[in-house]
Amino acid sequence: MSAIKSLLRYGSFPLFAFGINGLFIGLIANQVPYRELLLVLLGAIALMFTVERVIPYQVDWNHPQHDALRDLLHALVNTAFNHLGVLLLPLLASLALFKGLWPQAWPFWLQVLAAILVVDLGISAAHHASHKWNWLWRFHAVHHSVRRLYGFNGLMKHPLHQTVETVSGVLPLLLLGIPSQVALAVVFCVAVQLLLQHSNADYRSGPLKFFFANAEVHRFHHVNRPGEGDVNFGLFTTLWDRLAGTYRYAPGLAPRTSGEVGIGGDEAYPRGYVAQLLQPFR
Numbered sequence: 475m476s477a478i479k480s481l482l483r484y485g486s487f488p489l490f491a492f493g494i495n496g497l498f499i500g501l502i503a504n505q506v507p508y509r510e511l512l513l514v515l516l517g518a519i520a521l522m523f524t525v526e527r528v529i530p531y532q533v534d535w536n537h538p539q540h541d542a543l544r545d546l547l548h549a550l551v552n553t554a555f556n557h558l559g560v561l562l563l564p565l566l567a568s569l570a571l572f573k574g575l576w577p578q579a580w581p582f583w584l585q586v587l588a589a590i591l592v593v594d595l596g597i598s599a600a601h602h603a604s605h606k607w608n609w610l611w612r613f614h615a616v617h618h619s620v621r622r623l624y625g626f627n628g629l630m631k632h633p634l635h636q637t638v639e640t641v642s643g644v645l646p647l648l649l650l651g652i653p654s655q656v657a658l659a660v661v662f663c664v665a666v667q668l669l670l671q672h673s674n675a676d677y678r679s680g681p682l683k684f685f686f687a688n689a690e691v692h693r694f695h696h697v698n699r700p701g702e703g704d705v706n707f708g709l710f711t712t713l714w715d716r717l718a719g720t721y722r723y724a725p726g727l728a729p730r731t732s733g734e735v736g737i738g739g740d741e742a743y744p745r746g747y748v749a750q751l752l753q754p755f756r
Contacts, residue, residue: 482529486677487688490670494518496583498662502655503582511658515665522625522669531676531689532730535622539732544747548616549629552636556661573651586659589647590710593660596643598714601707610638612754618703619743619750621732623689623696628668632754643709667710683723687712691721693728698738 494514501511530536577585604614613635620627631639647657673689683690687708695706705722708715715721729735737743744753 479529482525483676483678484680486525486529486673486675487670487679487682487686490518490522490666491686491688495663495666498666499583499586499659502659502662505655508658511662515662518666519625519669522673522675525677526624526674529676531674532622534732535624535674539621541621541745544745544750545626545630547747548631549626551633552629552631553665555633555636556640556665576651576653578653582656582659585653585656586663589652589656589660590663591713592646593643593664594708594710595714596646597639597709598707598718600639600642601709602718602720604635604638605704605707610635613638615737615743616750616753618696618698618737619745620696621736622674623672623693623729623735624674625669625672627672632751634754664709671709685712686710687715690728691723694722694724696735697729698734698736700738 497514498511501514527536577588580588600610601614604610613632616632616635617627617630620630644657644660647660667687671687671689671692675689677689679686679688679690682688687706687710691706691712695703697703705720706712706715707718707720712721744750
């Protein structure tokens with residue numbers, strides 16, 4: 475059993491970040507049917523939940539805290555919105571103003587990588603603004619109201635805030651005329667990354683954590699002590715945080731208890747799904 479735990483501890487990050495994302499890119503490049511891609515995604519979710527239970531970062535965070543149904547609803551609704559966007563790609567392609575600028579001649583995987591870096595920049599900027607501007611924070615607070623960090627947290631967002639982040643990340647690509655298959659690959663890579671970034675698995679990535687915005691790094695973003703959570707806004711990489719001076723990693727200081735995450739000073743923040751959708755308007 476110890477050998478399996480060691481394998482998962484050091485193999486989970488490359489498996490998801492490079493293996494599963496690479497699998498999606500390869501499948502989409504070969505035009506595998508959409509329903510089969512969804513089955514692969516469900517398999518990735520099931521695998522991550524299994525890893526969380528074999529090598530938990532915090533054992534208590536594997537157990538529901540009257541939040542399981544709420545988190546499932548957030549995940550289902552936001553995933554549905556993400557994939558609705560995929561269906562609308564042919565229509566959204568009409569927004570392209572600079573089609574000639576998209577590097578169509580590049581290999582498919584390199585086009586996806588370039589698109590991911592653009593999405594990472596746009597989402598990082600929107601995420602950072604959500605911690606600075608009160609009207610955005612009111613919607614983003616839903617994501618920070620969690621009392622534990624685990625796989626589904628990445629999709630626990632107010633739909634309007636997810637729309638803001640999505641537009642910030644994807645609009646530049648649409649203006650450049652991103653091909654629909656490349657955009658589809660980005661959608662699935664984002665889903666895998668959200669799963670990996672908020673995982674309760676105690677995986678280790680060594681020096682890669684200084685370049686990739688994984689759970690080891692992102693946990694610092696959810697610290698609820700005043701000012702300490704205004705760090706590590708990136709979705710895929712730490713590149714933009716390093717340039718903005720908002721990157722932070724300190725060995726052994728990431729939050730490990732429910733009392734260290736959530737919204738500091740607002741213990742009464744609603745926990746129900748509908749109440750969280752209404753809260754920003756109150």
